[in-house]
Amino acid sequence: MAVTDEAIDKIKQMIVAGELRPGDRLPREPDLAERLGLSRNSLREAVKALSLIRVLDVRQGDGTYVTSLDPALLLDALSFVVDFHRDDTVLEFLEVRRILEPAATALAAQRMTEQHLEKLRAVLDGLGDDPTIDELVANDLEFHRQIAACAGNNVLTSLLDSLSGPTTRARVWRGLTQEGAVSKTREQHAAILDAVASGQPELARAWATVHIAGVEEWLRRVL
Structure with missing residues (x-):
């Protein structure tokens, strides 16, 4: 040593x-x-x-x-390391998101407060009818960040936040090339919000899985 x-x-x-x-x-x-x-x-x-x-x-x-x-402080270093990913490993990060984020969404459905719901609705309503790609990506990131925060698990929230970096580029590519990306993102976010707001963890988990798997499947075809 x-x-x-x-x-x-x-x-x-x-x-x-x-x-x-x-x-x-x-x-x-x-x-x-x-x-x-x-x-x-x-x-x-x-x-x-x-x-x-x-x-x-x-x-x-x-x-x-x-x-x-604090987990958020210690895992901040992970964000720095994750930023050095190669394009051919972005799918691996998406796979990890597909494992963790539906679990966080299910927890959010069990622990969501009215204050949390108001924040989520504000994020969803904040996406205009004709957003730029940057606005779409920023709104998507904030929606998922709020969901993770509502899960009430600081370690899980910090891990998901650390994984956002390498998947941002994939979101941008999708927004630039896939027809109907804006409407699809809006519809899936609304479905996740409805499931969370109605306190249905398994339905929330399912919609989150569909949402993330869609990005992952699209990227597999592109690559």
Whole structure:
């Protein structure tokens, strides 16, 4: 194991074991290096790496702290990595969406509040009669983001948000080339909303599956 990797692992173990909790300040660099049996350079590199993935927060002149470790914060790094996908792997991301998003939609149907419904209806109503491709994609992303948020599971919401990047291009291609994309998107979103609003999780799951599978099937033919 590389020295820096060993240092990262030792800090991770301190957090996992509860020796360092969210919001805690790390001991002074020389003290922590001695405690972990590491060189200060190795420890410094480990701290830098863990700060990049939002596990640690380095505050100039104040010290280094464990972050909140909130799922949305930690999975933000995943969004950065996902953006490096190749065009030939976008289908794999859509497959993952097809697994996760219907489950989130079913949860939303069980946990939806009237306030959530109002937000969803506003998003649906916000799509004009003749939207540009950018407006269509932005509306689609916001609709699915709101559905995921209504599921009440921060990890699931963050994962789905991370997966939106590589599938955005597929949505754009579809909007540019597939006849009736706007009306089809509007109709399927309305069906999902109706199922969620009426508290029918399995119907909501089915419509979400149909919606995502349609994009996936179209992209398979294109590629």
